Amino acid sequence: MADEFAKGLGIFTGAGLLWMVLAGWYNTPSFEGDQLIGATPEGLDLYGTMAVYLRDALFWFAILGALMFWVVIPAVNQLRAARAERAKSE
Secondary structure: OHHHHHHHHHHHHHHHHHHHHHHHHHOOOOOOOOOOOOOOOOOOOHHHHHHHHHHHHHHHHHHHHHHHHHHHHHHHHHHHHHHHHHHHHO
16 A cells, blocks of 8 residues: 555656646746746747646646555555455355
8 A cells, every 4th residue: 555655656746846847947937926827938849839738748647646546546456355355255
């Protein structure tokens, strides 16, 4: 159970850190206004556009990856254990 937590935490912190770096580069117009949530600039080149798409993918990877390892996998393991216990008792 601890290994799933560690994997989820690693995904959450790693992807979250990369998301914050990319959001800081592309969505922080100044340090006095909205930071990390400002508007994405228009007219980016190929690498800028790829970075913005990567930023969005990292956000969802951090959220869904953590939920997968913290909620879904432990729930599936509990269901398998309950099914095996029920089959053993029959």
